[in-house]
Amino acid sequence: MSNAALTAAQTASRAWQETFNRGDAKGCADFYSPEAVMKVTPFGEFRGRKEIQKFWEKIISDGFSDVEYLDPELTVVDDQSVHLKSRWRMNKAHGVITNELWVLQPDGAALLTEDEFEVAT
Numbered sequence: 001m002s003n004a005a006l007t008a009a010q011t012a013s014r015a016w017q018e019t020f021n022r023g024d025a026k027g028c029a030d031f032y033s034p035e036a037v038m039k040v041t042p043f044g045e046f047r048g049r050k051e052i053q054k055f056w057e058k059i060i061s062d063g064f065s066d067v068e069y070l071d072p073e074l075t076v077v078d079d080q081s082v083h084l085k086s087r088w089r090m091n092k093a094h095g096v097i098t099n100e101l102w103v104l105q106p107d108g109a110a111l112l113t114e115d116e117f118e119v120a121t
Contacts, residue, residue, distance in 0.1 A: 009082035009102035029053035
């Protein structure tokens with residue numbers, strides 16, 4: 001088990017939630033790798049940081065805030081990768097994360113390369 005990857009994923013996941021709750025869409029997008037793919041049911045698929053940032057800008061401008069992960073499960077995939085799944089809720093929606101794939105970077109931080117989740121209001 002890679003403690004470095006697990007620790008980095010836990011740290012990055014918490015920081016992403018805090019960044020979203022501050023209303024910082026660009027900051028949220030910066031947690032994704034440049035080639036990341038985000039699939040959001042029912043909104044569609046978003047590729048790369050620019051598209052992902054636009055999605056978060058829209059969500060934040062529509063008044064969504066206060067995201068909280070409920071009982072997240074993190075599974076080490078290999079020495080560089082950690083899979084996260086969780087139920088989540090916020091002020092105007094809830095849902096489930098089926099796949100966040102956090103990958104350890106050379107600088108020791110983790111970035112999302114895949115993000116798949118469902119939104120219900």
